[in-house]
Amino acid sequence: MENTITEKPTYKSFALHNFRKIPQMEQLPEELKKEIEVVGSVLPFKANNYVVDELINWDNVPDDPIYTLTFPKREMLIPQHYRRIEKLIDEGASKMQIKEEANKIRAELNPHPAGQLEHNVPMIEGQKLTGMQHKYRETVLFFPSQGQTCHAYCTFCFRWPQFVGMDEWKFAMKETELLVKYLKEHPEVTDILFTGGDPMIMKNKIFSTYIDALLDADLPNLQTIRIGTKALAYWPYKFLTDDDAQQTLHTFRKIAHKGINLAIMAHFNHPVEMSTDAAKEAIKEIRKTGAQIRTQSPLMKHINDSAEIWAEMWREQVNQNCIPYYMFLARDTGAQHYFKVSLVDAWEIFRNAYQQISGVCRTVRGPSMSADPGKVQILGVSEVNDQKVLSLRFLQGRDPDWIGKPFFAEYDEETYWLDELKPAFGEEKFFFEN
């Protein structure tokens, strides 16, 4: 055994059907359990024994940030939606009736923000590659079909429709053949980003088939393989004591030995997720393979909406050899009304946190919106000709020519997303609109 973690925990998931058996639930009032039942009928809900035993401080429930991250709460549905489901449950409605009503509500929650399903699907020989997305020139997203779930679900996740079985998931892809072919035909692509769900839910047996196919193809353009994952926060034993932990690390090593940069894009929302022995050890094990770990998180009210939390998180990440990468804003979907932070507030939190950290932590960029035209960063509030404006720029764009060009929007403290902004100085459109 390479790491110092000696117990070998068995993964156990908790969802609507068994959450009442969680021992820590006993101390909670019935009211909170009912909330889980009502909201969990509409939004995805999955926790696990690590999250429950190691991350949540049960003395601080319901305000605890990790409880809020993983357990459904009343305010995550608007009151009218909440009452519709609560009524059915109180009346003893059947599972089918509740599901029908839940689907109606889900359809009202903007299940596909930023044109997720329709846009950016690449083609090869007239065939749609539905398990891929190619939006930004250098980077292709790949959704392996066996990686479309997670070790637990985040209550704010914009991918929630796939977890509640609302769409048959159109993204997922089984074959690497077409992926390899596409990369050969697109020499401009340098990065492939495995995403999901969480690709680290895959057993190494499957994961390594994808990786081997890529490595064996000897693609001269392929420089970086990225893996988007929350496993370090939700199930670090994946890299420590799970049956395939050592093999998974071995697959990482193979990538590094091939001379390809391996970047684990780790999703951390709160410093507590980095505080356990298991998380620390897992980070070390991954780093030993030659992989980098870059970190990203959305900014979420009730979970991490303070500069102190972010400063602490970035410091801790650098101390543990991770590279802070992105701070995102909450997308307009699901429970966004509960989690959203205004653009102006987000910028202030970012700036206050950024001021508290050393230069080595300032690799992070944000706050950024992953919107339809691209990733847009809020640079801040400026005054131009005595007029307060919001200054923004593209970090990524459908058109690479948009990147890095500052542009201005009318100052408005009540805006939460790009499409709510108005161009400053009386202009009719932003430069990227036509």
Ligand SMILES: *Cc1c(COP(=O)(O)O)cnc(C)c1O
């Ligand atoms: C964020 C993102 C990427 C990666 O962008 P980087 O700025 O290179 O990290 C690629 N594709 C899509 C669709 C994205 O949203």
Ligand code: SF4
């Ligand atoms: S781990 Fe990622 S994909 Fe999974 S629920 Fe959380 S945000 Fe969504």
